[in-house]
Amino acid sequence: MTRRLAQVAQKVGVSEATVSRVLNEKPGVSEATRAAVLTALDVLGYERPTQLRGERARLVGLVLPELQNPIFPAFAEVVGGALAGQGFTPVLCTQTAGGVSEADYVGLLLEQHVAGVVFFGGLYAQQDAPHEHYDRLAERGLPTVLLNAAIDELDFARVSCDDAVAVEQAVGHLHQLGHRRIGMVLGPADHMPSRRKLDAARTAAAKAGLDLPDTCVERALFSLEGGQAATTRLLRQGVTGIICASDPLALGAVRAVRRAGLSVPADVSVIGYDDSAFMTCTDPPLTTVRQPIEAMGRAAVELLAGEIAGNRVTHGELLFEPELVVRGSTGPVRPRD
Numbered sequence: 001m002t003r004r005l006a007q008v009a010q011k012v013g014v015s016e017a018t019v020s021r022v023l024n025e026k027p028g029v030s031e032a033t034r035a036a037v038l039t040a041l042d043v044l045g046y047e048r049p050t051q052l053r054g055e056r057a058r059l060v061g062l063v064l065p066e067l068q069n070p071i072f073p074a075f076a077e078v079v080g081g082a083l084a085g086q087g088f089t090p091v092l093c094t095q096t097a098g099g100v101s102e103a104d105y106v107g108l109l110l111e112q113h114v115a116g117v118v119f120f121g122g123l124y125a126q127q128d129a130p131h132e133h134y135d136r137l138a139e140r141g142l143p144t145v146l147l148n149a150a151i152d153e154l155d156f157a158r159v160s161c162d163d164a165v166a167v168e169q170a171v172g173h174l175h176q177l178g179h180r181r182i183g184m185v186l187g188p189a190d191h192m193p194s195r196r197k198l199d200a201a202r203t204a205a206a207k208a209g210l211d212l213p214d215t216c217v218e219r220a221l222f223s224l225e226g227g228q229a230a231t232t233r234l235l236r237q238g239v240t241g242i243i244c245a246s247d248p249l250a251l252g253a254v255r256a257v258r259r260a261g262l263s264v265p266a267d268v269s270v271i272g273y274d275d276s277a278f279m280t281c282t283d284p285p286l287t288t289v290r291q292p293i294e295a296m297g298r299a300a301v302e303l304l305a306g307e308i309a310g311n312r313v314t315h316g317e318l319l320f321e322p323e324l325v326v327r328g329s330t331g332p333v334r335p336r337d
Helices: 002-012 016-023 031-044 050-058 071-085 102-111 132-140 163-176 192-207 224-235 247-259 293-308
Strands: 059-064 089-094 116-120 144-147 157-161 182-186 217-219 241-244 269-274 287-290 317-320 323-325
Touching: 002 016, 002 031, 016 031, 059 071, 059 102, 071 089, 071 116, 071 293, 089 102, 102 116, 102 132, 116 293, 132 144, 144 293, 157 163, 157 293, 163 192, 163 241, 163 269, 163 287, 163 323, 182 192, 182 224, 182 247, 217 224, 224 241, 224 247, 241 247, 247 269, 293 317
Parallel strands: 059 089, 059 116, 116 144, 144 157, 157 317, 182 217, 182 241, 241 269, 269 287
Antiparallel strands: 287 323
């Protein structure tokens, strides 16, 4: 007990006597200090006294697959701010290679008796991935919101960017610039957003009188290196425009074009997806499809807060329309010799 008091006191920057007053519900402690002490207990992994455990009903888990892709921290910032505005405390859960898995985080959040969970880009978007941990959430009836294209078998509230509209905009833009040989760099074959993008691209290409053969569609891990390797293969197919499923993939595509002795956009145009941070600072600035993360994040929190309050909320997918942001990585096609 003494060790616990000392650690919490040090974490918050108050005396052990103050921590003791909070734990024993004694007067003379400000609400801000009381909240800080209780949060420190949670962060340090200590059980709250029984009479104070109800406070955990204000915790909400935010589960992200990574932080290297800037779109995930951006979503977390929006959702975290909106949760705070509703009186909730976000608990950030970020996966790392070889570290705590998504399923492990679900177990930890359930142990902490969180009020709900918001997922970003999780295993729910992959048809062939394990989904048993989502079943645990459903069995508990824990309010849960999934961001961006979950498989249909999961009965949770869903908020997504409209992948079909995004790709229609991208294909239309390249077509207007005179590109006739278009390639795509997507995620794994069982990745739902990538499936939607491919279906939409084939429909849009057909309407424009273009062909999108399998040889012009490459799969990759969502990383700069993945985009570079996939684009190297696409360049052998003679593509002049490339649509990527994320901004890091697109940056990898730009690097592959340059290493092939070509330039962007004079020889090959590249389009990303997300409009994540610093895409205006790349060379050239990246043309990309902007996800409306502010509107999507607020909608996710409204759905979650409503369900936590006991209201019935839609478990149908809410689709938000993206915007193509044209910058310097796309240009008119240049005839090749």
